[in-house]
Amino acid sequence: MFRGILSKGVQPSKESKMNADALDALYKALGKEKVITNIEDRICYSHDATSMGVALPPRQKAIADVVIKASSTEEVSAVIKVADKYTIPVYPCGARSGLSGGSVPLYGGIVLDTTRMNRILEINPQDLMATVEPGVVNKRFQDEVAKYKLYYPPFPGSAEFSTLGGNVAECSGGMAGLKYGVTRDYVLSLEVVLPDGSVINTGRRTLRSVAGYDLTRLFVGSEGTLGVFTKITVKLIPLPEKVETLLAYFKDPEEAADAADAIILGQRVIPKTLEFVDSICINSIRGYGGVEIPQKAKAFLLIDVDGKESEVGKDLAAVERACKENGAFEIIVAKTAKESEALWAVRKSISPAxxxxxxxxxxxxxxxxxxxxxxxxxxxxxxxxxxxxxxxxxxxxxxxxxxxxxxxxxxxxxxxxxxxxxxxxxxxxxxxxxxxxxxxxxxxxKAEFLPLEVPPQELQFMKSLKNFLDPKGIMNPGKIFI
Ligand SMILES: Cc1cc2nc3c(=O)[nH]c(=O)nc-3n(C[C@H](O)[C@H](O)[C@H](O)COP(=O)(O)OP(=O)(O)OC[C@H]3O[C@@H](n4cnc5c(N)ncnc54)[C@H](O)[C@@H]3O)c2cc1C
Incomplete structure (x- = not known):
């Protein structure tokens, strides 16, 4: 299975070797109708959300030779076996809402879309776990587990459309990270198709396991460069009984930062969300959604506290106290779910505004x-x-x-x-x-900036791992390392 040896660096395939033989092999493996070659579809897969008007060097857009919408582990494996044989780049993708160009088919080759693998295979309340296919959209999963009074906390701003496969590949965080952690804290095991087309399972379906190396953690956050996830097993926790929302206005962003500290360290409350918004953001959303923002507001904190019905009120009062003591001049507490939604709508409008x-x-x-x-x-x-x-x-x-x-x-x-x-x-x-x-x-x-943060020896170790698993450099080449 593993043919790689620890070697000096990653040598990504710089260009696609897709030719008539390789295409024929894909047709044989999947059926011609599954291999999308028309330019209109391929253009749609040439970018992710990073290109929403941001500074985009031309290399952040590229067109694949073919797009394949896989429906099963077997199909994913078949595609990767062909890619391995002909040394063709494979670019896994979910909803393409990524904000670092992760799914862009930089060197052509195959885009492997896993959004059709969207079944929730199991929700097991007693074992506090669920198993899904990678194309399940985060919000749909949240809604399904909530029917069992269970909760899957990783909830990125893109939850309405991003997939759990993409979330695991990016180790997505989101608003509830402070209290509940991020995606890696919930993934128990993964089914992964490796760059040679073989299939492995990492981890267990138990809430704990220390048997052997933690392979699951290696794959979470690997940004599609080590293999394709085809099944994901995650931990669930009980759904908090109640959530309250509070918005506090400040005249100075540093007061808001002090209040955030006072909530956690002074009042010893860890809110579900603790969002900061500065004055430029505020000015860009004034008048939006019927929420009147005072002229003198130079920052606000938007805070959700959650937990047991009997305790949330106390926590909310403590948060309010910390905000007031640190300069909040106006505080709004949402009285209904609708009011809470309106406050959150204001926060969510910032990015486009x-x-x-x-x-x-x-x-x-x-x-x-x-x-x-x-x-x-x-x-x-x-x-x-x-x-x-x-x-x-x-x-x-x-x-x-x-x-x-x-x-x-x-x-x-x-x-x-x-x-x-x-x-x-x-x-x-x-x-x-x-x-x-x-x-x-x-x-x-961020590829050019990674060496700013990661020392050479550690970077070399990462590249050696990549090379070991993917000696031909076919899995999402051109990402993470340059
Ligand atoms: C409005 C908006 C708000 C956002 N808010 C947040 C936020 O709060 N927190 C946050 O962390 N991110 C956020 N994001 C970024 C983005 O939504 C996340 O990174 C998300 O996890 C990407 O999921 P996706 O399904 O769109 O994956 P894609 O963008 O399609 O792919 C992302 C990466 O995952 C890999 N990948 C996808 N599927 C698989 C698979 N099955 N196997 C292996 N690799 C795979 C791809 O190769 C790529 O490297 C936001 C984006 C937008 C547009």
Whole structure:
């Protein structure tokens, strides 16, 4: 099964070797109707959500030779066996909502779409686990497990459309990460088709296992570069009885950061979500969704607390206290689910609304140790001032994950500036012990910056693992490492 040896580096296939023989082999393996070759479909697979108007070097769009929408593990395995034989790049994809170019077929070859593998195979309340195929959409899964009063906490902003396969490949986080952790904290085992087409199962269906190496963790967050997930088994927890939503306005972003600290350390409450929004974001969404934002608001925190019916009220009061003591001048507590939804709709509108400011934006997802949040915010605003471009920040402040948006226009000079701003920011982030990506992954977008964070020896170890599993470099080449 494993033919690779530990060698010096990853040699991705730089171009597709798709030829008539390879195409014929795919037709034979799957049937001609399963192999999509028309250009209209292939163009649709040439990008992911990274291209939503952000700074896109041309290499973040590319067209595959064929697209295959797999329906089973056997089909995935058959495709990869052909790819292995003819050394053709394979690009797994889900809903293509990725924000680092992860599913872009950079060197042509085969796009392997797993969205049709969308069955929920088992929900087992007593064992607190469920098994799904990779194409199941996150929100649909949440809704299904909720019928059993169970909860699967990883809930990215893209939950309405992103797939669990994509979530596992990116180790997606989302709003509830502070209290409940991220995707890797819930994956118990995976069925994976390896780059030679063989199929393995990692992990167990038990809530604990320490038998052997933790292969599951190796694959979670591997961004489609080590194999294709065909089954995913995850842990579930009881659904919290109640959720309350609170929004607190501040005159200064640093007051909001202090309040976030006071909630966790002073009041000893870990909220389900603890979202920070700064003044540039606020200005871009004023008047949206019927929520009147006071003129003097320069930041807000949007907080959900959840838990037992009997305890949520106490936690909510503690959160309110921490906000007031740290400068909140107005606090809204949602009285109904509808009011809560309206507050969340405002938060969710920020990302698209920021396009209004200058026409384009580059969305970064840095994460710093919590103690460095204020320092990094100061540095980000000063970078913005130095380059005369607006810098908008929002995100999961509870765990130090800040979405930094550089807002810029269509001039070439702006693009150059943004490139410099990103490098400057990432250097600072790494210097305070942070990471260049808290949840969107490296993909293409961050590949050149990975060596800023990961020391050469560790990077070499990662490349050796990749080479061991994928000696021909056919699995999602051009991602993570350059
Ligand atoms: C509006 C919006 C909000 C977002 N909010 C968040 C957020 O809060 N938190 C967050 O973490 N991300 C967020 N994202 C980013 C993105 O949605 C996530 O990375 C998501 O997990 C991608 O899932 P997908 O199904 O779209 O995967 P794709 O984009 O199709 O693929 C992503 C990666 O997964 C690999 N992959 C896909 N399926 C498989 C498989 N079956 N086997 C192996 N590899 C596979 C691909 O090769 C690629 O490298 C957001 C994106 C948008 C557009």
């Amino acid at each position: 920021l396009f209004k400011v200058a026409g384009r934006k580059l969305n970064e997802d840095i994460c710093v140790p919590r103690s460095k949040i204020k320092e990094i915010l100061r540095e980000l605003y000063s970078i913005g001032e130095r380059y005369s471009l607006a810098t908008a920040c929002f995100g999961h402040i509870g765990d130090g994950n800040v979405h930094v948006n550089f807002l810029y226009g269509f001039e070439e000079e702006d693009e150059k500036k943004v490139g410099e701003m990103v490098r400057h920011m990432l250097k600072k982030v790494v210097s305070v012990g942070g990471t260049i990506t808290g949840e969107h992954g490296v993909g293409i977008a």
